[in-house]
Amino acid sequence: MKSIVVACSNCGTKNRIPADKQHLGPKCGKCKAPLSLSAAAVPVxxxxxxxxxxxxxxxxxxxxxxxxxTCGPCRLLAPTIDTMARKFYGRVIIAKLDTSRNHITAAQYRIKGVPTLLFFKNGKLVDQVTGALPEQELTRLLEEFAE
Incomplete structure (x- = not known):
């Protein structure tokens, strides 16, 4: 499980935040001030x-x-996904799932090709896009999705 190390802007203490908990509004372990993760956010x-x-x-x-x-277009899209995790921190949770290791979920959502992006709101699938989108197009989609 990945984690992020973030220094508290209030007291300077370094805090280790599990990546899958970064969207829960973490606070400094020492002074309890809210931590800003916008520059350090990573996909879950x-x-x-x-x-x-x-x-x-x-x-x-x-x-x-x-x-x-092992997918070329997936490797091209990966830096954009990382950027979106930081850019949309606090508005959209960016996550990723390796289909070569997680066949059950990929089959459940009928993933035939990768990269495939699934958009969920309130636990429900609301949109799906297949292919490596340019950063501007993905930003536009996420702006609409975040509303």
Whole structure:
């Protein structure tokens, strides 16, 4: 499980935040001040055991990137997905799921090609896009999705 280390802007203490908890409004362990993660946010890594619960309980819209590490277009899209996690922090939760290791969820959503992006609101699938989108197009989609 990935984690992020963020220094508190109030007291300077370094705080380790699990990536899958970054959207829950973390606070400094020492002074309890809210931590700003907008510059450090990363996509949440999901798997077959965490996907359903995470997307259904998320307090914000969720974008899930279904990818494979051996897929060329997926590797091209990965830096854009990382950028979107920071750019939309606090508005949209960006997550990813490796289809080569998580066949059950990929089959459940009938993922035939990667990269495929699924958009969830209130636990329900609301949109799906297949292919590596340019950063401007993905930004436009996420702006609409975040409303």
């Amino acid at each position: 890594e999901l798997d077959d055991s965490t996907f359903s619960g995470f997307t259904s309980r998320a307090s914000k819209p969720v974008l899930v990137d279904f990818f494979s590490p």
